[in-house]
Amino acid sequence: MSDELVIETKGLRKTFVSKERGGKKNGKKEVEAVKSIDLIVRKGQIFGFLGPNGAGKSTTQKMLSTLLCPTSGEAKVLGYDLASKQEQIRQNVGCVSQAGGADQGSTGTENLVLQAQLYGVDAATAKKDAAEFTERFQMTSFIARTASTYSGGQKRRLDIALGMIHHPQLLLLDEPTTGLDPQSRAYLWGEIKKLKAEGVTIFLTTQYMDEADKLCDLIAIIDNGKIVVTGTPEELKSRVGGDTIVFSFQSEETARKAQTLLTETVQAEKNQTINNSVHLTIKDGERKIADLLRSLDAKSLEALTVTLSRPSLDDVFLKYTGRSLREDLIK
């Protein structure tokens, strides 16, 4: 994989002026949607921008797609300066907004053909491209119908095909799977991975931990317009602490014996017995689980069940923001 920089931002910032109502004074207030974003996305990566609603994800993405002008800071997209080379960026970046933006009154094919033509190709090439992507995203069965009749998953497929029709090197996806059923999500994840395999760099925003975890090579957690931490999903999770292994036994007495034995075998960050179960928090739990089971076996302490759970990105979010992402989703 090349180390070519696809997105590079320094101090990217966006403020909006909003009118305030109520209170003593009616006045204008500056809202800092994105405070200062430093990003580096390399060629071939799937880069995940993870955060709750209103964290500044879409605003950042809109700046990168030339839809919004940054208030300050600089950025290069595919090596082109964001402030002066917007035409080149538009020509080489694909973008799928949260709303999607397909023409609901037109058929899928009409949408695809026009989109291809907007990137400057002639009608014949546009039709060829439309056919290619119809097959590629398995849309043949519905592409001739008007888009307003599509299911959520079908709409999303068309949206992404519209974003890819000009074969961009970078694809910006704003919450690609929000509101989709599990099957459609799984399908889209597969497609996104295929795009990566073809060498497309993908920058996606999401508010789903599992999505960031399964899909992304690198994750930046954004909260209140600032990146709070960046790393691979594994790095981020390992910073939170170890894995949790739970052994359950026939009785509490056995569990207590096992607890003593287990803590002699490995260095545990935390250990406790709750009813018939022993809970251990240890680093590299996956590797140590075999040793632990062998030592239990040697003393004829039979574990009924063993579960290993890794720290989730939700734990990461909690650690760095002091809040749970789920709380934010409920709000």
Add this chain to the structure above:
Amino acid sequence: MSMKFLYDTKLMFIRNLQHTFRTPVFIFVSMFQPLMYLLLFMPLLNGLGAVPGIPAGKAVDEFIPGLLVLEALFGTAFVGFSLIDDIRSGVIERFLVTPVARSSILLGRVLRDAVILLLQCILITLVAIPFGLDVNAAGFLLSLLLYALVGITMASVSYGFALIFKIEDALAPTLNTITLPVSLLSGIILPLALAPVWLQDLSKINPFSYAVDATRDLFAGNFTNLGVIEGFVIIGVMAVLVFLWSLRSLKKMAA
């Protein structure tokens, strides 16, 4: 003008025309008002006999050119609603992240609106012929150009406010507030020759009244009247200015 700009404008024009022809009934809906005036109001003018501004028996020749200006104003005034639809569904944002020329996005729309308007003007004129309309053919063709410019102006006003408000609730009353006074001050329904001086003065600052005067001259075949040139210059300049204003609103979306 670059090839790309022309190609982009053509794409946007065709896209919008396709949208209109998907529900062609709306092309006729906005003709209902002028046709009602023609059928239910013009006979009253005929009954007035000779009054200032209406030669006896020729009310139809005075009335139809103004009626077409009315169609140009009201037929295009509400096109902004379709733009709000496109903003809400993300279509405009999708266009804006492609390299498409920004001006083509709007120009493709106002040209569509102008074409639909001309179709309506021709139909209304054909309906008026059995009512005794006497029109100079060359004058009529030139008038169509002026109606197109009036339509482009009003459509641009509509798009400009649609881009600023982005919601229908604010757009409808704003457009009504504009169309009603400018149509009353154009001498379309009754000639301004009947009006008190202050009302006549007020109509002089209404650019659309020049379109009414100019097309009345053109229908009558008076090509060399100063009013004809005034009409083209005033409406032409206004169409360009208002279009540029709405284009600025579109560009501001990406600010």
